[in-house]
Amino acid sequence: MKEKFKKILFFTLTVGLVVSVALTIKSLLLLRIIPDVEDKTQFAKNFNYQEWIATELDKCIDWSDLLYASCVKSPLFPYKKLEIKQIKQDVVNIIYEKGKETNLSTEGIWLLTDPVWNIFFVARSKYPESLKYYGPYR
Secondary structure, eight states, X not given: OHHHXXXXXXXXXXXXXXXXXXXXXXXXXXXXXXXXXXXXXXXXXXXXXXXXXXXXXXXXXXXTTTBSTTOBBOSSTTOOBOEEEEEEOOBOOEEEETTEEEEOOBOEEEEEEETTTTEEEEEEEOTTSOOEEEEEEO
C-alpha cells in the first residue's frame, strides 16, 4: 500500500513539475515578442487607442476588499494579480439641454503592472464605453 502511494505521489509531483516548466517556458517565449517602452506613465498618457486592439484579461476575486471588477490577473504564469495605478481620473458628465444629450465625459487611464515578469497593460474607459485593456508592453 505504501509503495503504491509513493508511486502515485511521485507521478503527481512529476506531472505538476512538467506543467509548471511548460507554462514558464510559454511565458518566456511570449516575453520575447512584447514591445519595449521607456517610460510607462508617459506611454499610458500619450497612448493612441486607435492603433491597437483591446486585450481580454481574466478577472479574479480579491477577498481582501471583496472587489471583483478591480482585480485582474496577468496572462503569464503564475497568473498573479496585476497592480493598478491610476494615471488619469475619468469623469462622467452628461448634459441634457432642450431634449438633446451632450456627452462631456473624460477618459480614465490606468496602468496595470505584473511585478513577476515586469510587463504592463494600459486600461482605458470613457463613458458609455466599458473598460478596455491594451497590451502587454515591457
